[in-house]
Amino acid sequence: xxxxxxxxxxxxxxxxxxxxxxxxxxxxxxxxxxxxxxxxxxxxxxxxxxxxxxxxxxxxxxxxxxxxxxxxxxxxxxxxxxxxxxxxxxxxxxxxxxxxxxxxxxxxxxxxxxxxxxxxxxxxxxxxxxxxxxxxxxxxxxxxxxxxxxxxxxxxxxxxxxxxxxxxxxxxxxxxxxxxxxxxxxxxxxxxxxxxxxxxxxxxxxxxxxxxxxxxxxxxxxxxxxxxxxxxxxxxxxxxxxxxxxxxxxxxxxxxxxxxxxxxxxxxxxxxxxxxxxxxxxxxxxxxxxxxxxxxxxxxxxxxxxxxxxxxxxxxxxxxxxxxxxxxxxxxxxxxxx
Numbered sequence: 001x002x003x004x005x006x007x008x009x010x011x012x013x014x015x016x017x018x019x020x021x022x023x024x025x026x027x028x029x030x031x032x033x034x035x036x037x038x039x040x041x042x043x044x045x046x047x048x049x050x051x052x053x054x055x056x057x058x059x060x061x062x063x064x065x066x067x068x069x070x071x072x073x074x075x076x077x078x079x080x081x082x083x084x085x086x087x088x089x090x091x092x093x094x095x096x097x098x099x100x101x102x103x104x105x106x107x108x109x110x111x112x113x114x115x116x117x118x119x120x121x122x123x124x125x126x127x128x129x130x131x132x133x134x135x136x137x138x139x140x141x142x143x144x145x146x147x148x149x150x151x152x153x154x155x156x157x158x159x160x161x162x163x164x165x166x167x168x169x170x171x172x173x174x175x176x177x178x179x180x181x182x183x184x185x186x187x188x189x190x191x192x193x194x195x196x197x198x199x200x201x202x203x204x205x206x207x208x209x210x211x212x213x214x215x216x217x218x219x220x221x222x223x224x225x226x227x228x229x230x231x232x233x234x235x236x237x238x239x240x241x242x243x244x245x246x247x248x249x250x251x252x253x254x255x256x257x258x259x260x261x262x263x264x265x266x267x268x269x270x271x272x273x274x275x276x277x278x279x280x281x282x283x284x285x286x287x288x289x290x291x292x293x294x295x296x297x298x299x300x301x302x303x304x305x306x307x308x309x310x311x312x313x314x315x316x317x318x319x320x321x322x323x324x325x326x327x328x329x330x331x332x333x334x335x336x337x338x
Contacts (some may be wrong), residue, residue: 005176020182023059024056025057027055027336027337028336029051030049030050030052033050035332036328037136038328044255050076051074051076052075052076052278053073053075053076054074057090065094066093066095067093068093068094069092071088071090072086072119074084079145088106090107091305101144101145102144104143105142109135109137109174110156110176110190111129111225112129114153114187118142118214119258122310124302124307125335127239128242132262134206134225134227134238134240136164136228138163139157139164140159140164140165142158142159144157150181151178151181153181155179157173160173161173162171172196172296173193176192176193177190182291184208185213187197187209187213187214190208191206192207193205206226207226210222211223217247217248218245220243221311224239225239226239229232237265240262240263242258242259242261244257244259246260252298253297254295255294256292259289259291259292260290261288262288263287264286279329280327284319285316286317287314287315288313290311291313292308292309293308295307300336302338304334304336305332305334306334306335308330308332309331310327310331311327316324
């Protein structure tokens with residue numbers, strides 16, 4: 001009798017797994033890293049294997065145009081012996097209506113999707129807006145996205161302005177992205193968002209423009225973003241310019257490069273620069289650049305091995321002195337899907 005129960009339980013588990021597997025997928029970003037140079041003695045010379053991200057995603061078509069998506073994330077941006085942090089990255093109900101779609105829940109911010117897709121190497125580094133804390137890659141709210149015609153796509157979101165966390169105040173954020181396709185190989189994205197507080201003392205807004213060119217073997221993208229943020233009536237500003245490019249050498253190898261130039265206007269904007277310790281940028285930096293370069297080797301259809309390096313060059317600091325020691329991190333990134 002016990003054997004029959006165990007057999008039935010095994011069959012139930014296998015059948016459930018088989019059903020879930022139809023919409024279940026996983027993505028992993030891990031690195032063997034070496035801090036060759038660091039402004040901080042804490043990280044200089046440190047090296048080891050780290051799992052930066054593990055994603056488990058489940059998508060399911062329901063009926064009548066409805067679908068749902070759930071993405072679970074395990075993140076480890078810190079290098080101080082901390083455990084991976086679990087979080088719900090995406091959780092939304094979607095309704096497709098012709099060329100348009102409505103999403104309710106936690107979903108991607110309008111400023112991210114198109115540019116991140118063109119860059120194509122989230123496995124190596126975050127979108128500049130996320131890396132330098134201009135915006136979170138997610139928000140919780142109601143979004144509408146779709147295609148107006150062959151020349152124009154749009155993405156609008158009314159959100160809590162609290163990322164994938166629960167709401168903490170009465171403030172809300174409005175975000176709109178419009179992507180123009182003037183030519184088959186050229187795209188232009190305009191993005192604007194704003195968050196209002198009731199007392200008008202904690203408002204913020206961001207403007208971004210992104211131009212992209214896509215060729216047969218190469219890509220080129222240029223972005224400019226400006227963030228204005230008011231906290232307790234005190235305004236602070238920050239800007240970032242980012243240029244990325246990729247070039248396919250052959251079927252299995254692609255060169256990639258990115259250059260970011262970041263500037264914080266005043267000391268009040270240092271909150272923008274709170275960085276993850278896998279790339280520990282000096283919080284005293286007022287103006288700096290980040291150079292990323294690498295080679296993507298396709299070891300398999302779903303496996304990439306990417307030797308890469310990130311160099312942070314400090315120009316000015318809030319103390320009025322140029323930071324003497326820059327940062328250099330060398331990595332071999334293992335990116336794979338299952």
